[in-house]
Amino acid sequence: MKTKVVRDIIRIDEAKCDGCGACALKCAEGAIEIYKGKAxxxxxxYCDGLGACIGECPRGALTIERRETEEFDDEAVKKHLEAQKPQPILPCGCPSTAVQEFKREPVPARGGKAPSLLGHWPVQLALVxxxxxxxxxxxxxxxxxxxPFAYGNFQEDFIKGRAVVCACPxxxxxxxxxxxxxEILRRSGVKRITVVRMEVPCCGGLMxxxxxALRASGRDVPVTEVVLTTKGEIAG
Structure with a gap:
């Protein structure tokens, strides 16, 4: 049986919470998640009661209260955080699943060749x-x-400064x-989504x-749809 003590702990006012996820990102212990649109x-x-997340909430939904609750468990937090680390998706340990991040500095194009603006790996949704x-x-x-094959300026217009995943519905x-x-929406705190799809009917499945996914995760984030023509233009 877990020991109960009187101590400080975060209180979340669901009526004020809009599920933005800012508090979850700030919490170093990973004690907060977004579930059905609420923190x-x-x-x-997992909560140490220090309140580092409070200043991140734009709605004032977080406060500190003193009450009887479980003791803060540093070892449990360590195990919890370890479990959140990216794991290989495939049992074979294929290099295509290894998470990588790249620091891209603006470099003028030389000889007509532009540098890549992709800031991470992998990009296949199945592998992320x-x-x-x-x-x-x-x-x-x-x-x-x-x-990316149809639209010539894809990297500059859609990848620069963003995370990108790709899929075929x-x-x-x-x-x-x-x-x-x-799961990405539940656990990552994604702030907005841009869907870049082709004009062919089957591609509408991405939207x-x-x-x-938004409905299942309970998140409410802005979504923009960009439709590309097969001639490499933005429709509309």
Missing amino acids: RLISEN SPTAPFLKGADLVLAAHCG KLDDFQAHQQKLT FMVKE
Whole structure:
């Protein structure tokens, strides 16, 4: 039986909380998650009661209260944080699943060749871990596989300064992608999503995927849809 003590602990006012996820990102112990559109404590023994998250809340939904609760458990927090680290997606340990981040400095194009603006790896939605560090608080682009081939300025217009994942709603495992996107929304604090898809009808499944993932995760983040024509132009 866990020991109960009287101590300081975070109190979350659900009526004020809008589920933005800022508090979850700030909490060094990983004690807060977004569930059904509201912040909540994952476990009371993960919260140290110091209140580092309070100043991050734009709605004033977080306060400190003193009450009887479980003792803060530093060892439990360490195990919890360890479990949140990105894990290989495939049992083979394929290099394509290894999480990488790249620091890209603006470099003038030389000889007509422009440098890559991609800031991380992997990009295939099937290979991306929901806890990948490049997803935390990200402006996320969900791109159709064909988009970068059709639109010549794709990196400059859609990848620069953003996290990007790609998928095909027709040829990939749609259900698995929807579940992965749901976990990303629950655990990463993504701030906005831009869906870049082709004009072909089947590609509209990407927007449906996002809407279902938002519903399942309880998150409410802005979503923008960009439709590309097969001639490499932005429709409309």
